[in-house]
Amino acid sequence: MQAVAPIFSLIAPKFQFKGANKRGIPVSRDPAALLAKYSDPLVYTGPIRVRTGHEILRISSYLLHNLKKVTVPFVVLHGTADRVTDPLASRELYTEAASRHKDLRLYEGFLHDLLFEPERDEIAADIIGWMDRTLGLQAV
Numbered sequence: 001m002q003a004v005a006p007i008f009s010l011i012a013p014k015f016q017f018k019g020a021n022k023r024g025i026p027v028s029r030d031p032a033a034l035l036a037k038y039s040d041p042l043v044y045t046g047p048i049r050v051r052t053g054h055e056i057l058r059i060s061s062y063l064l065h066n067l068k069k070v071t072v073p074f075v076v077l078h079g080t081a082d083r084v085t086d087p088l089a090s091r092e093l094y095t096e097a098a099s100r101h102k103d104l105r106l107y108e109g110f111l112h113d114l115l116f117e118p119e120r121d122e123i124a125a126d127i128i129g130w131m132d133r134t135l136g137l138q139a140v
Contacts, residue, residue, distance in 0.1 A: 025083050025084055025112075026083070026111055027084060027111050027112040027113040027116070028111050028112070028113045028116040028117055029109075029110070029111060029117055029118060030116060030117060030118045033113075033116040033117075033118075033120070034113075034116060037113070037116055063093075067092070067093060067096035067097050068096055068097070068098050069098065070093070070096075070097035070098060070099055071097075071098050071099050071100075072099060073099055073101035073102065073134045074097070074099060074101075074102050074103075075102070075103040075104075075105065075127070075130045075134075076090045076093055076094055076102075076103070076104045076105070077105045077107070077114055077123065077126070077127070078090040078104075078105070078106055078107070078114075079106075079107050079109070079110030079111045079112060079114055079117070080106050080107065080108050080109060080110065081109050081110060081111050082110070082111055082112045083111070083112070084112040085112065087106060090104060090106070091104065091106075101134055103130055105126055107119070107123070
């Protein structure tokens with residue numbers, strides 16, 4: 001797919017394929033939260049355009065080959081049961097990045113949409129805590 005994506009992106013950038021919502025792959029353990037999410041008209045669940053898919057592949061490939069150049073502060077949050085994206089990629093980013101201020105939070109048994117999991121308040125608190133600590137570091 002990566003080999004032909006640039007060609008299709010130029011020829012037919014608006015051509016659509018596959019649903020973006022990964023139907024059939026669970027992304028949260030909270031059915032009510034998922035119902036609310038997918039009932040929101042601002043949540044896109046339609047097909048992905050070729051150009052969008054190509055850009056996702058392009059930037060992912062670039063980042064993978066340039067992890068050691070990442071020096072900005074960052075936090076990675078990932079559910080260990082995520083079947084949409086591989087938690088090992090998050091571990092690799094954390095391990096390889098040159099940033100001095102980085103954090104990796106793996107949530108055991110959580111799925112892909114962490115802010116739609118039953119423990120969303122815990123995750124939001126982790127994000128806010130990381131931001132508070134990081135902004136405090138930069139102010140010094």
